[in-house]
Amino acid sequence: MATEAHGEETGGLVFHPLDQFIVKPLFGEIGDPVSWYTITNVTLWMALAVLAIVALFVFGSRGRAIVPTRTQSIGEILYGFTYKMVEDVAGKDAIKFFPYIMTLFMFILFANYLGLLPMSFATTSHIAVTAVLALAVFLTVTIVGFVKNGTKFLGLFWVSSAPLALRPILAIIELISYFVRPVSHSIRLGGNIMAGHAVMKVFAGFAAVAAISPFAVLSITAIYGLEMLVAGVQAYVFAILTCVYLKDALHPSH
Amino acid sequence: MATEETEVAADAAHGAADAAHGAAEASGAGMPQLDFSTFGNQIFWLVVTLVVIHVVFTKIALPRIAGVLAERQGTITSDLAAAEELKQKAVDAEDAYKKALADARTEAQKIVADAKAEIQADLDAAQAKADAEIAAKTAESEKAITEIREGAADSAKEVAKDTVTAILSAMGFSADAKTVTSAVNDRAKG
Amino acid sequence: MEGDIAQLGQFIGAGLAGIGSGAAAIGVGHVAGNFLAGALRNPSAAGGQTATLFIGIAFAEALGIFSFLIALLLMFAV
Numbered sequence: 344m345a346t347e348a349h350g351e352e353t354g355g356l357v358f359h360p361l362d363q364f365i366v367k368p369l370f371g372e373i374g375d376p377v378s379w380y381t382i383t384n385v386t387l388w389m390a391l392a393v394l395a396i397v398a399l400f401v402f403g404s405r406g407r408a409i410v411p412t413r414t415q416s417i418g419e420i421l422y423g424f425t426y427k428m429v430e431d432v433a434g435k436d437a438i439k440f441f442p443y444i445m446t447l448f449m450f451i452l453f454a455n456y457l458g459l460l461p462m463s464f465a466t467t468s469h470i471a472v473t474a475v476l477a478l479a480v481f482l483t484v485t486i487v488g489f490v491k492n493g494t495k496f497l498g499l500f501w502v503s504s505a506p507l508a509l510r511p512i513l514a515i516i517e518l519i520s521y522f523v524r525p526v527s528h529s530i531r532l533g534g535n536i537m538a539g540h541a542v543m544k545v546f547a548g549f550a551a552v553a554a555i556s557p558f559a560v561l562s563i564t565a566i567y568g569l570e571m572l573v574a575g576v577q578a579y580v581f582a583i584l585t586c587v588y589l590k591d592a593l594h595p596s597h
Numbered sequence: 598m599a600t601e602e603t604e605v606a607a608d609a610a611h612g613a614a615d616a617a618h619g620a621a622e623a624s625g626a627g628m629p630q631l632d633f634s635t636f637g638n639q640i641f642w643l644v645v646t647l648v649v650i651h652v653v654f655t656k657i658a659l660p661r662i663a664g665v666l667a668e669r670q671g672t673i674t675s676d677l678a679a680a681e682e683l684k685q686k687a688v689d690a691e692d693a694y695k696k697a698l699a700d701a702r703t704e705a706q707k708i709v710a711d712a713k714a715e716i717q718a719d720l721d722a723a724q725a726k727a728d729a730e731i732a733a734k735t736a737e738s739e740k741a742i743t744e745i746r747e748g749a750a751d752s753a754k755e756v757a758k759d760t761v762t763a764i765l766s767a768m769g770f771s772a773d774a775k776t777v778t779s780a781v782n783d784r785a786k787g
Numbered sequence: 788m789e790g791d792i793a794q795l796g797q798f799i800g801a802g803l804a805g806i807g808s809g810a811a812a813i814g815v816g817h818v819a820g821n822f823l824a825g826a827l828r829n830p831s832a833a834g835g836q837t838a839t840l841f842i843g844i845a846f847a848e849a850l851g852i853f854s855f856l857i858a859l860l861l862m863f864a865v
Contacts, residue, residue, distance in 0.1 A: 361627070361628055361629055361630075361859075361863055362629075364628070364629040364630060365629040365632075366629060366632065366635040366638065366639065376634070377634060377635045377638050378637070378638065379637035379638050379640075379641045380638075380641065381638055383635070383638055383642075385635075385638060385639050385642050385643075386642045389642050389643065389645075389646040390646070392646065392650075393646055393649050393650055393653075396650055396653065397653055400653070400654070400657075400658035400662070401653060401657050401658050401661075404658065404661050404662055404665065407661065407664070407665050407668075408665070409665075409668060409669050409672055411665070415665075418658070418662060419662055419665070419666065422659070422662045422663075422666070423666070428838070431838070432838060441659075442651065442654050442655045442659055443651070445654055445659065446647060446650045446651045446654055447647075449650065449654075450646065450647060450650055466639075466643075468630070469629075469630055469639055470630045470631075471630070471635070471636040471639040471640055471643075472639055472640075472643050475640050475643050475644070476643075479647075527846075527849050530849065530852060530853060530856065531845060531848070531849035531852060533630070534849070534852035534853070534855060534856050535848065535852055537630065537859075538852060538855050541859070576841065576844075576845075577845075579841060580841055580842065580844075580845035583838055583841060583842060584842065584845065587842065627862075627863030627864045628859060628860070628863045628864045631860075631864055
């Protein structure tokens with residue numbers, strides 16, 4: 344319905360860059376109501392992410408070879424990379440959160456890259472998804488902080504190295520920045536992915552004009568390359584920020 | 598007429614745009630991200646996905662990869678130890694070889710020295726024998742020469758006596774043999 | 788007519804919010820440039836600081852994404 348209305352707009356330039364993010368039921372009409380259990384394109388692309396992860400990490404390593412095959416080697420590199428990141432950034436005692444961070448990292452990584460396939464659906468571009476991920480991290484970090492350190496965790500907000508007069512103000516700033524964390528954490532990921540995909544669609548709209556279509560196609564190619572980088576970097580940043588927050592929770596003293 | 602038509606068209610377009618706006622608002626918002634009616638669905642499937650991935654990781658994938666990595670580390674360590682051992686063996690073998698070479702060289706030198714000494718001894722013995730033979734021959738020769746010389750002197754005295762006697766008798770003198778002999782002997786000595 | 792003025796305001800606001808993306812680009816360039824300058828001075832310490840570099844870039848980038856989001860909201864959601 345919305346698509347039809349957009350088509351009425353002027354000339355050959357038709358921009359509706361956000362239509363690619365519409366959640367629609369996989370079986371049925373676009374206008375059908377979406378209840379919580381409906382199988383939608385979200386379900387499809389998340390399931391594909393799961394399949395890709397299983398293919399890489401379970402079937403890829405089923406040989407348990409001492410000299411790894413290529414697939415097993417990729418899985419081992421990702422494992423080693425994440426393990427080292429958790430160890431270096433969050434500390435040795437954060438290793439027990441390694442499967443948790445690995446889950447988040449791999450889901451975001453695979454969802455980002457699957458979202459870059461043409462005609463696909465980028466699940467991580469939705470604020471609902473990234474907000475749940477960020478809130479999960481936020482809640483984990485807060486609970487772990489209080490369980491591990493008790494009330495000493497509140498020392499995170501009380502900067503003991505600052506002059507006494509400044510400490511209440513700093514405490515307020517620290518508190519605000521602590522609660523802004525999930526917001527920025529989720530919007531950074533969702534916004535980056537959505538922005539990249541929307542920009543590609545905008546350039547695709549320019550390709551309808553013959554005079555600038557070569558430029559548009561070249562631009563799409565270049566931006567696609569950039570988005571390949573962004574997809575990896577955003578997943579990495581999400582994971583490493585999780586590690587940083589976890590380090591704060593485990594060692595709250597500044 | 599024409600203007601009217603354009604106006605109508607513009608109105609229609611406007612109406613359509615309004616309708617689109619309305620439709621967008623009806624379905625939540627212009628941005629699909631802010632369409633709250635789909636949030637429940639997305640969150641549900643996200644949680645399912647995360648739980649599945651987490652279970653796959655903790656139950657299968659991560660222990661397996663950790664095991665493979667540990668096994669490889671162990672293999673590499675033991676391989677390195679084996680390599681170190683083999684290297685030590687090679688060094689030992691080289692030492693043994695060098696020692697054998699040195700022994701062989703000493704042995705060879707000893708054999709050469711023995712042979713030389715033996716040859717020298719043989720040579721010395723042969724030389725001594727030859728010297729002795731030469732000395733014997735010389736002595737014999739000298740003895741023969743002495744005999745000959747003495748023989749010759751006696752013969753000369755005989756001849757001289759005979760000659761003296763003959764000359765004296767020829768000159769009409771007589772002389773006894775004894776005087777002649779002493780005179781000849783004096784002369785021979787002189 | 789009233790709606791048209793509102794739409795005008797939306798589009799102008801979206802355009803102004805788009806400036807924020809450029810500002811974020813300056814910020815990211817600043818982070819990366821300073822990292823490179825420091826890395827060339829002390830290359831041995833650079834390897835351990837790539838994580839910090841990415842965190843810095845992410846923070847700078849996030850604020851630009853916020854302004855982009857505001858632009859999108861003005862264009863499509865208001």
